[in-house]
Amino acid sequence: MGFRLALYLIILLIGVIIGSKNIINKKIGNSLDKIQKVCLLFLLFIMGIRIGIDDRVVSNFLKLGFKAILISILGIVLSVFLVKLVKDIVFKKSKEVKNCRES
Amino acid sequence: MSLSIIVSVVLGITMGLLMPEYIFNYTDIIIDFGLCLLLFFVGIDIGRNKGVFNDIKKIGLKVLLIPIMIIIGSISGSVIAGFFVGLPVNESSAVGAGFGWYSLSAMLLSEYSTELSALAFISNVVREILAIIFIPIIAKYIGDVESVAPAGATAMDTSLPIISKATNPEISIIAFITGVVLSSLVPILVPMLINL
Numbered sequence: 188m189g190f191r192l193a194l195y196l197i198i199l200l201i202g203v204i205i206g207s208k209n210i211i212n213k214k215i216g217n218s219l220d221k222i223q224k225v226c227l228l229f230l231l232f233i234m235g236i237r238i239g240i241d242d243r244v245v246s247n248f249l250k251l252g253f254k255a256i257l258i259s260i261l262g263i264v265l266s267v268f269l270v271k272l273v274k275d276i277v278f279k280k281s282k283e284v285k286n287c288r289e290s
Numbered sequence: 291m292s293l294s295i296i297v298s299v300v301l302g303i304t305m306g307l308l309m310p311e312y313i314f315n316y317t318d319i320i321i322d323f324g325l326c327l328l329l330f331f332v333g334i335d336i337g338r339n340k341g342v343f344n345d346i347k348k349i350g351l352k353v354l355l356i357p358i359m360i361i362i363g364s365i366s367g368s369v370i371a372g373f374f375v376g377l378p379v380n381e382s383s384a385v386g387a388g389f390g391w392y393s394l395s396a397m398l399l400s401e402y403s404t405e406l407s408a409l410a411f412i413s414n415v416v417r418e419i420l421a422i423i424f425i426p427i428i429a430k431y432i433g434d435v436e437s438v439a440p441a442g443a444t445a446m447d448t449s450l451p452i453i454s455k456a457t458n459p460e461i462s463i464i465a466f467i468t469g470v471v472l473s474s475l476v477p478i479l480v481p482m483l484i485n486l
Contacts, residue, residue: 192470195447198326199466202333207340216338223331227451228298230324231422234448235302237317238415240309247408255413257371259420262386265370266363266439267428273355274435 292426295452299422328451332462339459346463353464357471360439364389365483368413380486381406387479388414389442389472390421390449398480410480417442421449429456438465443476445469 205211211219238244248255336342346353365386372382385406388395392414399407421440429437434457441449446469454462 192446192473194326195329195466198329199333199336202330202335203337204333206334206337208337211334211338219331219334223328223451223455226324226328226331227455228294230321230328230448230451231295231298232302232305233317233320233324234422235299235304236306236309237302237314237321238419239303239306240311240314240317241306242311243408243411244415245307247412251409251412254371254375254377254409255416257375258368258382258385258409258413259417261367261371262364262417263367263420263424263440264363265367266360266442267432267436269359269363270356270436270439271433273359274433277349277352277355277435 292423292430295426296423299419325447325451329447332450332454335454336459336462342459342463345460349464353467354471356435356438356464357468360389360442360468360472361387361475361479363439364442365479380484383486384480384484385410385413387476387483388417389444389476390414390417390440391443391473391476392418394476395480398477399484402484406484418444418448422452425449425452426456429453434458434461435464437461438468441465441469443469443472446473 365383368382368386369379371377372379372385377385384399384402385395388410392411395414396407396411399410417440421442421444424440425437428440437453437456438445438461441453444450445453445465450462450465450469453465457465
């Protein structure tokens with residue numbers, strides 16, 4: 188976990204530095220967008236393979252599928268709802284500032 | 291975009307069902323590499339929007355309200371679900387505290403019971419799949435910050451590129467912070483809740 192976190196942070200930071208240096212013009216930016224999309228879909232495909240290849244997923248899904256779906260759906264729904272509740276508190280100040288800038 | 295996401299995941303799972311087990315080891319390397327590449331792109335997106343860091347600074351510690359709400363929502367959601375399917379509160383809450391990190395939550399519960407470990411594994415796999423599918427839909431129809439909620443602990447890695455594509459650099463940073471907080475809490479909360 189510690190190593191992973193450090194690795195992800197470093198990679199993100201390298202990206203941030205390159206992005207902020209204005210090396211990337213609009214044209215490259217657009218093609219980056221396309222590369223990003225292809226990479227993302229490929230990653231999701233491989234992640235799907237990992238899930239499908241694991242024998243435990245298939246056997247347990249048949250046995251525990253209903254419970255698992257109920258647990259994950261309720262967890263997601265309540266999380267989304269609660270985040271929605273605090274959204275205004277979290278973003279209040281920055282939105283006011285933005286509005287001032289606009290007006 | 292969300293349709294192509296669903297197609298990719300479903301196609302992958304179907305392929306996986308048909309493939310021999312030894313390929314599993316190779317997918318590890320591909321995922322690590324792909325993830326690093328995508329995180330690099332997310333970084334570039336963030337870097338190109340210079341105002342983002344100031345916006346986050348203005349939010350300050352209030353940003354932690356988002357992971358806190360996801361923790362409360364995930365655990366209480368799984369407790370309510372557990373009530374319907376006849377799971378005791380300590381078991382259902384421990385499963386919910388996996389926040390989508392299926393490998394770790396299953397491992398943490400394996401000593402307690404194989405059955406519960408399997409449930410933690412499968413329900414957190416389902417959570418990750420649902421997150422991948424619903425992040426773009428929630429971002430579009432409910433709201434951008436809300437789209438971080440289904441991702442849970444995976445908001446710092448596997449779900450981050452999807453959140454980044456579906457929202458904006460400011461939300462990407464919030465998602466990363468949220469993912470870090472939730473991931474650090476999985477190994478603390480799961481053992482704590484199961485021993486309630």
